[in-house]
Amino acid sequence: MTLQSVLERIDSSKEEMVNSLIEMCKIPSIHPDSGGDGETERAKFLTELCGKLGLPVRSVDAPDEKVSSGVRPNMLVELEGKQDKMVWIVSHSDIVPAGNLKHWDTDPFDPVVKDGKIFGRGVEDNGQSLIRSLYALWAVKEEGGKPDVGCGLALVADEEVGSRLGIQYLLTKDIFNPGDLILVPDFSSSAGTDVEIAEKNILWMRITTEGRQSHASLPHKGINALRAGAELLLMIDKELHDRYTGKNEIFDPPTSTFEPTKKNSNVPNVNTVPGKDVFYFDCRLLPEFHPEEIRTTVRTLADQIEQKRKVKIKIDIIQEEMSPATSEDSEFVVKLKNAI
Numbered sequence: 001m002t003l004q005s006v007l008e009r010i011d012s013s014k015e016e017m018v019n020s021l022i023e024m025c026k027i028p029s030i031h032p033d034s035g036g037d038g039e040t041e042r043a044k045f046l047t048e049l050c051g052k053l054g055l056p057v058r059s060v061d062a063p064d065e066k067v068s069s070g071v072r073p074n075m076l077v078e079l080e081g082k083q084d085k086m087v088w089i090v091s092h093s094d095i096v097p098a099g100n101l102k103h104w105d106t107d108p109f110d111p112v113v114k115d116g117k118i119f120g121r122g123v124e125d126n127g128q129s130l131i132r133s134l135y136a137l138w139a140v141k142e143e144g145g146k147p148d149v150g151c152g153l154a155l156v157a158d159e160e161v162g163s164r165l166g167i168q169y170l171l172t173k174d175i176f177n178p179g180d181l182i183l184v185p186d187f188s189s190s191a192g193t194d195v196e197i198a199e200k201n202i203l204w205m206r207i208t209t210e211g212r213q214s215h216a217s218l219p220h221k222g223i224n225a226l227r228a229g230a231e232l233l234l235m236i237d238k239e240l241h242d243r244y245t246g247k248n249e250i251f252d253p254p255t256s257t258f259e260p261t262k263k264n265s266n267v268p269n270v271n272t273v274p275g276k277d278v279f280y281f282d283c284r285l286l287p288e289f290h291p292e293e294i295r296t297t298v299r300t301l302a303d304q305i306e307q308k309r310k311v312k313i314k315i316d317i318i319q320e321e322m323s324p325a326t327s328e329d330s331e332f333v334v335k336l337k338n339a340i
């Protein structure tokens with residue numbers, strides 16, 4: 001087996017890869033919390049594709065009552081190497097919803113090829129990685145002989161909403177070993193020449209304000225949760241931006257970000273003072289800021305609004321992730337840079 005022969009094999013299957021990616025992306029695999037039914041149908045497609053490519057699949061399904069199949073499918077596809085050490089490529093099979101269909105020129109779930117690109121929901125994040133890594137592994141297998149190190153793919157569920165039943169589930173199952181090299185191709189740069197070695201810390205919060213519902217003509221009988229929530233939202237927005245400054249140019253953008261995002265609907269009619277208000281913040285922190293600090297700051301602001309507006313405010317953490325950066329001099333980063 002030579003690198004050249006593997007690359008030629010991959011190049012010669014371009015059309016097949018494009019078709020596989022298009023067919024796979026016709027199957028929505030949306031998280032149950034975002035209104036979908038999970039990844040099971042897509043996992044079936046991938047299992048069949050592995051069958052066609054002659055690649056062995058090991059299933060490590062995580063139970064989940066929220067989806068009709070009862071599981072969130074994780075798949076491992078492995079080729080043995082001369083050593084026990086493995087190179088893993090981790091890709092995720094779930095996608096985010098299509099959003100407002102008015103902003104799509106074509107059906108998000110019927111991908112099309114235009115100007116040398118594929119347009120459809122999830123073709124990039126993370127469909128291309130699922131398909132490319134499968135064909136890469138297939139090409140290595142077809143060349144015959146054992147590679148120096150083992151090669152494995154982890155095709156995981158549940159990445160877009162917390163990873164609990166995806167990679168985190170696999171981490172409890174004794175699959176990865178210290179010394180394994182792990183690549184996560186889930187970051188896009190069109191030239192494909194960047195190696196990402198650090199991520200911002202993540203904090204997602206749901207902020208629920210409880211007031212008292214009343215008729216809008218008698219607001220003194222209620223406590224308007226929307227007004228209190230809106231005031232708090234703007235206070236959080238200002239305080240976090242003022243307080244957690246600083247720049248690190250390895251990130252794009254180089255600053256921490258604090259974005260109010262999702263907003264739950266409240267009352268269906270205009271003439272009711274809402275008794276409950278729910279909004280969310282997505283915070284991405286430079287590594288020097290701990291999510292705990294942000295939570296404390298937001299709680300302090302919430303206490304002020306509770307006092308001022310006579311409401312109750314609850315802060316739920318939807319996701320909190322901290323990961324140390326990988327060293328620029330680590331074995332895998334050096335190898336990747338050389339490869340690129």
Ligand SMILES: [Zn+2]
Binds near residue numbers: 159186
């Ligand atoms: Zn992704």
